[in-house]
Amino acid sequence: QSPVVIKFASAFAPTSINNQETIPAFIKAVEEAAGGTIRIEHYPGGTLGPNPIAQLKLVEDGVVDIAEVVAAYTPGRFPELEIFELPFVFDSTVEASLTALEMYEAELLSGFDNLELVGIAEVGPYYLHTSDPVRSPADISGLKLRVGGPVQGAMAEALGAVAVGGIPAPQIAENISRGVVDGSPMDLGNVYNFRIADTAKYHVINVPLGNVAVMFPMNQAKYDSLPPEAKAAFDEFSGEWFTRVLAENLDKQNEQSLASLQEDPEHELVEFSEADVAAMEETLAPLVEPFRTAREGVDLYEEMIAARDAVRATR
Amino acid sequence: MAILGLAALLVLSILAIADIAGRELFGRPISGFSDATDLIIVVAAAACFPASLANRQHIAVRFAGMLHWRLREGLDLLGHLLMLAVFTVIAWQLAVYTIDVANSGQTTWILRVPVWPVWAAATTLFTICVPVQLAQVIDYIARFVSPTPVEDVARVRDPSATVL
Amino acid sequence: MGPIETGVAGLVCLVLAILLQVPVGIAMTVVGAAGYFILTGSLASMLSLFGTETVNMLTNRDFAVVMLFLLMGGFAGVAGLSADIYRVANAWIGHFRGGLAMATVLGCAGFGAIAGSSIATAATMARIALPEMEKRRYSLSLCAGTLAAGGTLGSLIPPSIIMVIYAVQVEQFVIDLFLAAIIPGLLSVVFFIAAIRIQLLLDPDAAGNEPRRSFPERLRETRHGIGPILIIVIVMGGIYSGFFTVNEGAGVGLVLTLLFALMRRSMTGATFFATLYESAGSIAMLYMIVIGANIFGYFLTLSHMPSEISGWIQGQGLPPLAVIFALVMMYIVLGCVFDALAGMVLTLPFVVPIVAELGYDLVWWGIVNVMVIEIGMITPPIGINVFVIKGLRPDIPLSTIFRGITPFLIANIAALLLVLLFPQIATWLPDALR
Numbered sequence: 001q002s003p004v005v006i007k008f009a010s011a012f013a014p015t016s017i018n019n020q021e022t023i024p025a026f027i028k029a030v031e032e033a034a035g036g037t038i039r040i041e042h043y044p045g046g047t048l049g050p051n052p053i054a055q056l057k058l059v060e061d062g063v064v065d066i067a068e069v070v071a072a073y074t075p076g077r078f079p080e081l082e083i084f085e086l087p088f089v090f091d092s093t094v095e096a097s098l099t100a101l102e103m104y105e106a107e108l109l110s111g112f113d114n115l116e117l118v119g120i121a122e123v124g125p126y127y128l129h130t131s132d133p134v135r136s137p138a139d140i141s142g143l144k145l146r147v148g149g150p151v152q153g154a155m156a157e158a159l160g161a162v163a164v165g166g167i168p169a170p171q172i173a174e175n176i177s178r179g180v181v182d183g184s185p186m187d188l189g190n191v192y193n194f195r196i197a198d199t200a201k202y203h204v205i206n207v208p209l210g211n212v213a214v215m216f217p218m219n220q221a222k223y224d225s226l227p228p229e230a231k232a233a234f235d236e237f238s239g240e241w242f243t244r245v246l247a248e249n250l251d252k253q254n255e256q257s258l259a260s261l262q263e264d265p266e267h268e269l270v271e272f273s274e275a276d277v278a279a280m281e282e283t284l285a286p287l288v289e290p291f292r293t294a295r296e297g298v299d300l301y302e303e304m305i306a307a308r309d310a311v312r313a314t315r
Numbered sequence: 316m317a318i319l320g321l322a323a324l325l326v327l328s329i330l331a332i333a334d335i336a337g338r339e340l341f342g343r344p345i346s347g348f349s350d351a352t353d354l355i356i357v358v359a360a361a362a363c364f365p366a367s368l369a370n371r372q373h374i375a376v377r378f379a380g381m382l383h384w385r386l387r388e389g390l391d392l393l394g395h396l397l398m399l400a401v402f403t404v405i406a407w408q409l410a411v412y413t414i415d416v417a418n419s420g421q422t423t424w425i426l427r428v429p430v431w432p433v434w435a436a437a438t439t440l441f442t443i444c445v446p447v448q449l450a451q452v453i454d455y456i457a458r459f460v461s462p463t464p465v466e467d468v469a470r471v472r473d474p475s476a477t478v479l
Numbered sequence: 480m481g482p483i484e485t486g487v488a489g490l491v492c493l494v495l496a497i498l499l500q501v502p503v504g505i506a507m508t509v510v511g512a513a514g515y516f517i518l519t520g521s522l523a524s525m526l527s528l529f530g531t532e533t534v535n536m537l538t539n540r541d542f543a544v545v546m547l548f549l550l551m552g553g554f555a556g557v558a559g560l561s562a563d564i565y566r567v568a569n570a571w572i573g574h575f576r577g578g579l580a581m582a583t584v585l586g587c588a589g590f591g592a593i594a595g596s597s598i599a600t601a602a603t604m605a606r607i608a609l610p611e612m613e614k615r616r617y618s619l620s621l622c623a624g625t626l627a628a629g630g631t632l633g634s635l636i637p638p639s640i641i642m643v644i645y646a647v648q649v650e651q652f653v654i655d656l657f658l659a660a661i662i663p664g665l666l667s668v669v670f671f672i673a674a675i676r677i678q679l680l681l682d683p684d685a686a687g688n689e690p691r692r693s694f695p696e697r698l699r700e701t702r703h704g705i706g707p708i709l710i711i712v713i714v715m716g717g718i719y720s721g722f723f724t725v726n727e728g729a730g731v732g733l734v735l736t737l738l739f740a741l742m743r744r745s746m747t748g749a750t751f752f753a754t755l756y757e758s759a760g761s762i763a764m765l766y767m768i769v770i771g772a773n774i775f776g777y778f779l780t781l782s783h784m785p786s787e788i789s790g791w792i793q794g795q796g797l798p799p800l801a802v803i804f805a806l807v808m809m810y811i812v813l814g815c816v817f818d819a820l821a822g823m824v825l826t827l828p829f830v831v832p833i834v835a836e837l838g839y840d841l842v843w844w845g846i847v848n849v850m851v852i853e854i855g856m857i858t859p860p861i862g863i864n865v866f867v868i869k870g871l872r873p874d875i876p877l878s879t880i881f882r883g884i885t886p887f888l889i890a891n892i893a894a895l896l897l898v899l900l901f902p903q904i905a906t907w908l909p910d911a912l913r
């Protein structure tokens with residue numbers, strides 16, 4: 001009997017760490033465990049649907065079976081995931097990703113009707129990268145900063161910066177070099193991928209500015225149609241296994257980027273004083289409020305902190 | 316329709332100048348300007364389609380039609396039938412998409428404006444394309460069955476109107 | 480039938496449909512969707528692609544700039560900016576042998592720095608320059624050849640709609656393509672002028688004489704150039720210097736050209752609406768071509784044909800330059816009989832991986848593509864720019880126009896060869912400004 005074919009798509013470059021390492025590792029693990037009942041075809045680089053924003057629709061329509069979906073590209077579609085963009089909560093991708101998975105399994109995240117979550121990476125933490133010197137919180141005031149969503153926008157404005165929206169991540173570097181913006185929050189790992197390091201030479205590395213969700217949903221009907229042996233193999237490696245490998249690889253990339261920045265004399269790694277960080281934390285504290293009341297009877301922020309602490313306890 | 320859509324684009328361009336001036340001179344861009352851009356370009360582009368179909372502007376290589384006028388009209392009719400089918404499916408699928416973004420509550424990035432009204436407008440514009448194109452198909456049927464060749468109007472009338 | 484056989488059959492059907500007069504965008508949509516259905520068996524997914532790809536293009540900001548540049552070119556024509564550029568060029572070099580033809584080339588280049596399309600440039604300049612050249616007893620073949628070939632500068636000199644389409648499809652920065660095109664564009668201008676000179680050495684009777692203008696008269700004429708120069712400096716200067724993005728620059732240019740048209744009172748309500756209405760037709764047509772190409776792209780990917788072909792070519796171990804020359808030859812042959820833009824959009828999924836794998840710069844390849852497309856627009860038997868001139872002046876025989884084009888075709892091929900052999904001509908400027 002011929003194997004079930006699963007189309008696993010990503011609109012991002014074949015050289016990204018997800019496409020280069022994590023997804024192939026997942027495919028290998030599942031195919032081996034399924035003993036010939038599954039074949040997973042990997043389509044990186046947008047060969048099957050080049051628009052990153054359309055990936056979710058492609059999964060829902062069954063054009064592809066699994067895709068790499070950036071939740072922020074469809075604002076309002078996964079409302080609870082925005083809470084991970086809050087600053088000062090997580091210190092690594094692994095911690096944030098496992099917390100998100102925990103919340104998904106506790107059914108605190110909506111928007112997943114007809115979708116099966118294969119894995120989720122809460123990429124980050126984001127740090128501020130600028131072309132103008134930033135050595136204290138006061139220097140942020142007046143800068144034009146690219147923001148990737150409403151929470152980052154509110155954060156930029158609370159810090160006295162001008163929030164500029166509508167610039168996709170691959171175009172940040174271009175817009176910094178042309179002076180359209182002065183900088184952007186970004187995870188360390190992508191500072192080189194998006195060539196932001198070419199133009200932004202100042203990096204504030206002790207003020208974590210939140211995490212951003214990249215997830216891998218699967219078409220529910222396709223998942224339900226898998227034969228038992230295939231489904232068992234799939235279940236074994238989706239969820240925690242895939243999420244953990246994803247996040248660990250991304251954290252590895254974060255560390256490599258940080259090391260490269262440290263070695264390069266062109267770059268200045270900035271650490272704000274403890275007092276400054278504490279003051280920023282206070283300035284940004286009101287951003288939490290909307291999430292406490294967004295869902296009736298649930299304090300989403302408290303739920304997230306509880307889940308995070310549970311994750312921290314097991315590590 | 317097209318005129319309204321492109322006039323909106325013109326207004327957007329004037330706003331863009333205000334946005335640039337605000338950003339460069341006063342450090343204050345128009346808040347949520349990029350959201351407005353994202354919404355207006357959808358309607359502006361969609362508004363061009365009904366006019367384009369009424370205009371019969373499209374790139375087609377009219378090679379085979381040089382052999383005989385009835386062959387030419389028959390092939391044009393075929394092309395326009397396919398076009399009618401394509402626009403019908405697009406209008407239908409856009410309606411499905413509109414319902415989908417309305418139900419899932421999708422908004423713009425910064426101002427969190429719901430996006431479904433824009434897609435409802437785009438769906439309406441593509442739905443208008445269907446009767447417009449149907450009228451073209453009927454016209455081509457008449458030309459195809461006509462006993463004598465009808466003058467070939469689909470030639471480039473005003474080349475400055477075409478691009479490339 | 481396996482996926483690859485289905486892919487080949489799909490390509491054959493597509494070429495047939497286009498030869499049978501089906502509009503290019505519609506042909507790609509229908510054949511692509513049918514092929515997708517055959518390969519996947521899923522009707523619902525196939526239908527959803529019509530929605531997905533329409534949504535993708537309607538929301539694509541980079542592509543939206545096409546609307547702005549088209550309108551800007553339209554308003555610039557109404558405002559008479561093309562005539563201004565021509566008058567200035569004429570005042571300074573009109574008295575040389577063949578000076579009016581050279582001024583036409585410069586006029587096309589100047590208007591090309593405002594407008595984004597070849598056909599608009601050829602048509603607009605023909606209305607202005609053709610009567611002047613005829614008055615001075617320039618031969619019809621020289622007139623028509625200069626205009627058809629000069630018109631191609633509208634696409635090669637930025638802004639350029641073809642470059643926007645390429646950049647969107649290949650995911651390169653539009654600004655990089657614009658910068659890369661500047662030197663090849665100027666090179667083509669120089670080669671066209673040289674072609675006129677050489678032609679007149681061989682056939683001195685092909686051009687009449689124009690009196691030399693006095694210096695004060697020249698200065699007076701130059702004042703007319705202030706409008707277009709102002710627009711080029713503000714819009715393109717603003718974009719290149721990073722004062723604003725390409726989209727913002729196009730918006731600024733649109734407003735400026737409209738203001739000029741209003742100030743000169745050349746813009747009536749009727750011409751305003753006519754410009755919008757006619758641009759709408761071109762805009763929808765371009766959107767439809769890209770929507771169709773993207774739907775066809777799903778089918779191609781699932782057929783695994785592009786990866787097989789590029790894998791096979793890489794496996795041959797040919798020298799990279801030989802592969803590049805073979806591709807360029809293929810495009811030139813294709814451009815003779817096929818719609819050149821559709822040809823480019825359609826072949827990108829096959830060709831771009833090959834070019835990238837050979838280690839060539841994709842911005843450079845974009846410029847090569849545009850140059851090849853421009854050659855296709857003036858080669859017989861189907862050359863759109865030639866038909867534009869023929870459409871304006873049905874009394875000029877096609878053979879006369881094609882004869883007039885020959886020297887410019889040689890100039891075009893020489894410029895293309897230089898860019899092929901010395902990619903730095905294109906890549907130097909964007910690299911230097913990065």
Ligand code: NA
Nearest residue numbers: 591633636638
């Ligand atoms: Na141009």
Ligand code: NA
Nearest residue numbers: 814815855861
């Ligand atoms: Na040709």
